[in-house]
Amino acid sequence: MSATAAESTTGRRRLGLPVVVLALAQLVISLDYSIVYVALPEIGAGLGFSDHDLQWVVSAYVVTTGGFLLLGGRAADLLGRRRMFVLAAAIYAASSLVGGLAQSPGVLLAVRAAQGIGGSLLFPATLSLINTTYAEGPVRNRALAVWGAAGAGGLCFGSLLGGVLVHGYGWPSVFLVNVPVALALAVLGWLLFPVDPPRDRTRRFDAAGAMAATAGLTMAVFLLVYAPAWGWMRPASLAAAAVGLVFLVLFTAIERRAPDPLVPVRLFRHRGLVLATAVAALFSATFSSLPYFLTLYFQAVRGYDALVTGLCFLLPAVVVAAGTQAGPPAVARFGMRRLLVGGLAAGAVGALALVTAVSADGSYLSLVPGIVLISLAQGSAWTALWIAAASGVAPGDQGIASGIASTSLQVGGAVGLALLVAVASGIGQQSSAPALLDGIRTALLVMSGALALGALTALTTRKATSP
DSSP, X not given: OOHHHHHHHHHHHHSSHXXXXXXXXXXXXXXXXXXXXXXXXXXXXXXXXXXXXHTHHHHHHHHHHHHHHHHHHHHHHHHOHHHHHHHHHHHHHHXXXXXXXXXXXXXXXXXXXXXXXXXXXXXXXXXXXXXXXXXXXXXXXXXXXXXXHHHHHHHHHHHHHHHHHHHHHOTTHHHHTHHHHHHHHHHHHHHHSOOOOOOOTTXXXXXXXXXXXXXXXXXXXXXXXXXHHHOTTSHHHHHHHHHHHHHHHHHHHHHHHOSSOSSOGGGGGOHHHHHHHHHHHHHHHHGGGHHHHHHHIIIIISOOOHHHHHHHTHHHHHHHHHHHHHHHHHHHHHOHHHHHHHHHHHHHHHHHHHHHHOOSSOOGGGGHHHHHHHHXXXXXXXXXXXXXXXXXXXXXXXHHHHHHHHHHHHHHHHHHHHHHHHHTTTOOTTSOHHHHHHHHHHHHHHHHHHHHHHHHHHHHHHHHHOO
């Protein structure tokens, strides 16, 4: 057997249980972001949240995940990918159990923050395990497609699953369902993945840089989530801005002097990583914010209950999964940059189609063309994004490279959702139907423009950097 044939056979064999476990971990991360959307009305009524405070059930997860991702990426590289994977899954299991038993808003928000920390450890560990388990090229691209289907599809499937669970068992079920899954992930991760090698003592953890980055990013994401709804000049906003700025400046100073910095400058010489980092922010700000506005439309405008609302997300979940599977062949044929440009452009057209489709008495069928187009674009762009982020990065830097791109993803999501809600006049579950329709259309229009601008920028960058 030739070396090439042997490598291909090994690659096919290794796309078995490891990638299934890693994809399931990514599904948990995505589900925890989106599964609570449908449950928000019942959570608010059951625990006594106000309309404004209810957003923190989502935002607490986003803030802590975004703030701790760089730390999680570095920990995966230096402390062990398997070790971080198992620890993160255990955090998910414990926090989800407490969340399902919560009796007050404060406890539930603490649970969401703990789940965010679990996500910040699990995401880079999962992605770096894929990028170090599978050789760069078609084999890794296929693994990323399976992993990507779970991640991108989970953003929509979470709403479907949330609707079914809330309808049948009440809002605590959206937390309790995580417990057996996360425990299974911890056990399978410990048994399945290779033992972490001894730590390379020549590489330092850069604890000071990690703490400064975590504190600065957490305050920055908190500000971007908090300020649009409550005001940029409120004491909490000003304090978060000041503290975040101080820590980010301190982080910059520490990194300039650190012998082994948390974020090595050499990584930004990888044009694929730089492009992926920029696209990740735009992706999360637009595609990942869409379920929020569709949930408002289905529940508050059309009057659907949790189950029907969840079923409305079945189509986008299936199409997103199909888009992720189409990603690797499209990358091989057209290249990563062309696929990213095409995905962003198609998403812009899909969002624009939804602007005219949402109405007080329109049918679900009128939404289908826009939903299909934007979901297909989301799936294909998601896979290409992570292929670009991993390409050419050394195995020892895969964790921090994943952390950089995923930090951009989380910060972009926090900024995007906050800005879209702001331009939509702060709409929420208690807004009137006419205000909701106007706000949703405005948000979709801005989303379409942002995606179109992103596609144009990526296309122009390609031309500028081509020899």
